Amino acid sequence: MKVTLKVWRQKDAQSKGAFETYPMDNVNEDSSFLEMLDMLNESLTVQGKMPVEFDSDCREGICGQCGMVINGRANGHLEGTTTCQLHMRSFKDGETIYIEPFRASAFPVIRDLKVDRESLDRIIIAGGFISSHTGSAPEANSIPIGHATAESAFDSAACIGCGSCVATCKNSSASLFTAAKITHLAKLPQGQVEARKRALNMVKQMDIEGFGACTNTEACEVECPQNISVMNIARMNWEFHKAIL
Amino acid sequence: MLDAKIPEGKLQDKWNNYKAKCNIVNPANKKKLDIIVVGAGLAGSSAAATFGELGYNVKVFFFQDSARRAHSVAAQGGVNxxxxxxxxxxxxxRMFYDTIKGGDFRSREANTYRLAECSASLIDQAVAQGVPFGREYGGYLSNRSFGGVQVKRTFYARGQTGQQLLLGAYSAMMRQVNTGKVKLYNRHEMLDVVIIDGKARGIIARNLATGEIERHAAHTVVLATGGYGKIYFLSTLxxxxxxxxxxxSHKKGAYMAGVSWVQIHPTCLPQSGDHQSKLTLMSESLRNDGRIWVPKQKGDDRHxxxxxxxxxxxYLERRYPSFGNLAPRDIASRAAKERIDAGHGVGANKNAVYLDFRTAINEYGENVIRERYGNLFRMYxxxxxINAYKEPMKISPAAHFTMGGLWVDYELMTSVPGLFALGECNFSDHGANRLGANxxxxxxxxxxxxxxLTVGNYLSGEIKTGxxxxxxxxxxxxxxxxxELLDKLVNIKGNKTSDHYHRxxxxxxxxxxxLERSKESLEAAIKEIRExxxxFWQNLMVPGTKEEINSELEKAGRVADYLELAELMAFDALNRDESCGAHFRSEYQTDEGEAMRNDDDFAYVSSWEFDPKGEEPILHKEVLEFETVTPTVRSYK
Amino acid sequence: MRKINSLNTTIIRKVLMALTGLFLCFFLIIHLAGNLQLLLPHEIAQTQYNAYSHILSGNFIIKLVSYVLYVSILAHALLALVLTIVNWRAGGSKYAVDKRRQVSGWITRNMGILGSLIFVFLIVHLADFWYVYKFGHPPMDAAGNKDLYTIVVEVYKEPLYVVGYVIAMIVLGFHLWHGFQSAFRTLGLYNFKYHKWVKYFGFFFSIVMTVGFAIIPIILYFRFAGG
Incomplete structure (x- = not known):
């Protein structure tokens, strides 16, 4: 199949970017979207031109390193998917595809489609952990945790930290990301001891990083590759209020 | 002769004896000691977190944008x-025995035993970190069964166990970043290890986001950089x-061992064309309910x-009636290759076999199958x-895990003092084949x-170093x-991409x-690799410069190394005139086509030294002494 | 690392928006209950409604509540403005092609526009009734109370005004529909089941408010303007 790519090229955070047009012939419709970009990059490289920089690693939807805005949607038009899981067969032959980086103040562009998401790491550094030293753990079965509790903690813990929630949010809020971690640990008995401090510190860090406020539009849940529920955000709010009072 | 420094005592006392006698560093001195960790996967993060907790100053380097992305994240099934x-x-x-037998008796008893011995504490550790393992309705931890064993000892967090364990280690490490004991260097790639007076003292790293070359010094360097299975280009990595x-590191003096022992995973998505960048793994658990088959008639093109x-x-049920579709990975992969090579492969490229759920769907109903494997069917x-509820999946073997790696002693130290190797990048515990969830x-x-502990033991001698x-x-x-190496790569300005060479x-x-090697094929491989x-050094094209972000340059450097490592793999396989685990030499098989081990001549670890001048690597043998177990023939008939 | 106070976070601002919003919802119920008296038969309605208005304007507690009301309206609007600026800044550069609207409801994305329309309506609304009642020269009824009833009836004889009022109430309904349940989530109601009920109730509530308020000018118009 044939497609026309309009790829955002930007040298670094300071530069002004613009779309470049690349016509692509002979795209295999079984190839993934990123494999199609690999193809583009190989042809650019052979011509001695700088390839399009983009992040990707596992290419099976779990590492969270890939991510771009395709035709105006985070990770393309499919819901709940990572960019690497998007395949060319879901595009039309002859289609024009616009590719942009995730855009948010807290995600400065490094080059082209690569953005810096360290802000998400810093939110975890602020408190997204249980303070247990290696060696200090009690016997694993000493605290029974109900099946349903463990499963719902997993639902929150499944976050892959890709930042799609931020990219799709009209407010560029990292609430779903932050809430998923706060909720995961708040649901488990092990996480109770530090729940208060964790909620306060992570929420504050989220603000410091310059993410926006949640207005419950629920777009994040739709685009989240792990379908993490917006109810996590409500739980984060609850944990935060408890911590303040 | 290589000395693995195995502690004295009976097998079950060795680790305790080591712990009792090893030197330790007092808390005031730990503050004066610096550790560099390269790699932030499970091994790297967990080590860095623990070093930080102990009070050392730790720097962690990794090429990903965040430590949470290392490929440990993709492990699906579980942890034993x-x-x-x-x-x-x-x-x-029993766990020790299963592991050493699974590895076809080509691993060190003491290391393997220690792995089993420490396994229980890991579950405690992970649960304390908040890893949401699967649980029974009563609230206690649940277990699964995995290939090659007869007990249920696998702990799991749905199909994302690796992710959850990694996030546990990542969060423990982030806690140390918070306290200031650990410093992270993301988007950094180690270019070389620096050796001063025979000891590893630091690394040269490239900041991938800026192109800057940096020097980092420390009292010891710990590598936790994973496996090299990506050398096959198409792999699950x-x-x-x-x-x-x-x-x-090998080129700086660290030996590599068991280099050609690469696990080929039987249930991956087949290669469909040149566009493909990787082969996705479909969890081994699918073989619990899926039946593997090919058409009896060659080249049968029917749906x-x-x-x-x-x-x-x-064919698995036919050849291995007692294990059937759940035969171990090396065996299942080889059997698939045998059928494909005999002309029975299916799919457009005739390179796959069917994994069929029809029998299970008829027996339990589609809903039950959906409940068990729904996420995998969706992914497929x-x-x-293709909707695999309606027609069989097409699967194919793909490169997955490298049992081989840097040679390490009992302390996980390589042959270079002060240079340690942890996790998949060392060779130690799995022998010639790794069991699932290990x-x-x-x-x-x-x-x-x-x-x-072992790094502490080494550092106890470095307190006065300053x-x-x-x-x-x-x-x-x-x-x-x-x-100079980077310049060389950038300046060739030929006409072929590093992906071309890699492919x-x-x-x-x-x-x-x-999956199968022979003397002829290996000798041919060495020749072709050299050519x-x-x-590569004539016609490679790397656009741009080394002073900027340049993913083509990153790839080129890696491929340059693969082109050398590949040759060592072939030498390693050529040296071993036997079949064991993942290493199947077609000359050494039984009449029924099963692997034929040779314990008299090859019960050793082939450990290779890099010879910068010579044509061929130098072999050092570490003889495997089996004091507790007696090697037997692995049979899954 | 930069430090901020827990009370200086966006979540706290959101909580204040939620609390003021819910207080305004509560006020709407009282306001609607009072105004439905306008629909009583003409003679009874006039006396009763004017007496009711008189009690409201004279009562000390009601006065206090009314100040809370004014503050709430202003705070709700100002906080919305502050948060909008924060969100706008967080966005960085804009997407050249933006189809993110496909994954969320129009209302949820445009609470600011809906709120601004309501704010404009409020100014007109207060100028027409509250200002005239308080500071203007309203006529007196038989009981000696200010005749707010007649003011209202006169205003709603104007068809354009009625249409405008009804549209404003529809806008209010949309704003409430999202705002009501959103407020509960901001306050931390995370239970799926309970939140579902809040959502249903919020929908029901916004319909009742819209219909309840909109029906008054329509009925008054047909009762008096036609005649």
Missing amino acids: AAKNYQYDGDNVY AMGCNGSAAWR PNDIPPEERDY EKITG SLLQACVDGYFIAP KISADHPEFEKTEKEAR TLGRILWDKVG LRED
Whole structure:
């Protein structure tokens, strides 16, 4: 199949970017979207031109390193998917595809489609952990945790930290990301001891990083590759209020 | 003769004896000691977190944008531990035995035993960190069964166990970043290790986001850089996985062992064309309910649903009636290759076999199958566009895990003093074949429980050394070499991409140093690899410069290393005139086509030294002494 | 690392928006209950409604509540403005092609526009009734109370005004529909089941408010303007 790519090229955070047009012939419709970009990059490289920089690693939807805005949607038009899981067969032959980086103040562009998401790491550094030293753990079965509790903690813990929630949010809020971690640990008995401090510190860090406020539009849940529920955000709010009072 | 420094005493006392006698560093002195960790997967993160907790100053380097992305994240099935929660007769010894037998008796008894011994603590550790393992309705931890064992000892967090364990280690490490004991260097790639007076004293790293070359000094360097399975180009590994840190350390004196032992995983999505960048793994658990078959008739082009049962060859059930579709990975992969090579392969490229759920769907209903594997069927449909409830999946073997790696002693120290290797990048615990759910375990045990003590033992001799300076002439020299290598890559300005070379190399390795090898194929491979390498240094194209972000340059450096490592793989396989585990030499097989081991001549670890001058690597043998177990023939008939 | 106070976070601002919003919802119920008296038969309605208005304007507690009401309206609007600026800044550069609207409801994305329309309506609304009642020269009824009833009836004889009022109430309904349940989530109601009920109730509530308020000018118009 044939497609026309309009790829955002930007040298670094300071530069002004613009779309470049690349016509692509002979795209295999079984190839993934990123494999199609690999193809583009190989042809650019052979011509001695700088390839399009983009992040990707596992290419099976779990590492969270890939991510771009395709035709105006985070990770393309499919819901709940990572960019690497998007395949060319879901595009039309002859289609024009616009590719942009995730855009948010807290995600400065490094080059082209690569953005810096360290802000998400810093939110975890602020408190997204249980303070247990290696060696200090009690016997694993000493605290029974109900099946349903463990499963719902997993639902929150499944976050892959890709930042799609931020990219799709009209407010560029990292609430779903932050809430998923706060909720995961708040649901488990092990996480109770530090729940208060964790909620306060992570929420504050989220603000410091310059993410926006949640207005419950629920777009994040739709685009989240792990379908993490917006109810996590409500739980984060609850944990935060408890911590303040 | 290599000395693995195995502690005295009976097998079950060795680790305790070591712990009792090893030297330790007092808290005030730990503050004065610096550790560099390369790699932030399970082994690297868990080690860095623990080093930080102990009070050392830690720097962690990794090429990903966040430590949470390392490829440990992609492990699906689970992690083994001898907890015996099921009371099904499991214990440390049984787990040790399963592991050493699974590895076809080509691993060190003491290391393997220690792996089993520390497994229970890992589960405690992970639960304390908040890892949401699957649980029974009563609230206690649940277990699964995995290939190659007769007990249920696998702990799991749905199909994302690796992710959850990694996030546990990541969060423990982030806590140390918060306290200031650990400093992270993301988007950094190690270019070389710096050795001063025979000891590893730091690394040269490239900041991938800016192109800057940096020097980092420390009292010890810990590598946790994963496996090199990506050398086959098409593999289940992540795009960035590479063997460069290990290979460049090898070139600086660290030995590599068991290099050709690469696990080929039987249930992956087949290659469908040249566009493909990786092969996705479909969890081994699918073989619990899926039946594997190929058409009896060669080149049968009918739709699988139109082929009647009597014209299907359920070859695993036929050849291994007692294990059937759940035969171990090396065996299942080889059997698939045998059928494909005999002309029975299916799919557009005739390179796959069917994994059919029809029997299970008829027996339990589609809903039950959906409940068990729904996420995998969804993933399969996303990638292939095929609904596997309606027709069989097409699967194919793919490169997955490297049992081989840097040679380490009992302390996980390489042959270079002060240079340690943890997790998949060392060779130690799995012998010639790894059992499912043991890789997460090894990475964690190395990082949380072993390295903190053994590295401490080494550092106890470094208290008086004082701060290591990055201005030392060796740093200058190594940095210069690293820059020269980058310049060389950038300046060829030929007409072929590093992906082209990588793909070509992958094909050579897959055909000649893959599931099945022979003297002829290996010798041919060495020749072809050398020619390809020659061509690489003539015609490679890397656009741009080294002073900027340049993903083509990153790839080129990795491929340059693969082109050398591949040759060592072939030498390693050529040296071993026997078949064991993942290493199947077609000359050494039984009449029924099973692997034929030769314990009299090959009960050793082939450990290779890099010879910068010679044509061929230098072999050092570490003889495997079996004091507790007696090697037997692995049979799954 | 930069430090901020827990009370200076966006979540706290959101909580204040939620609390003021819910207080305004509560006020709407009282306001609607009072105004439905306008629909009583003409003679009774006039006396009763004017007496009711008189009590409201004279009562000390009601006065206090009314100040809380004014503050709430202003705070709700100002906080919305502050948060909008924060969100706008967080966005960085804009997407050249933006189809993110496909994954969320129009209302949820445009609470600011809906709120601004309501704010404009409020100014007109207060100028027409509250200002005239308080500071203007309203006529007196038989009981000696200010005749707010007649003011209202006169205003709603104007068809354009009625249409405008009804549209404003529809806008209010949309704003309430999202705002009501959103407020509960901001306050931390995370239970799926309970939140579902809040959502249903919020929908029901916004319909009742819209219909309840909109029906008054329509009925008054047909009762008096036609005649």
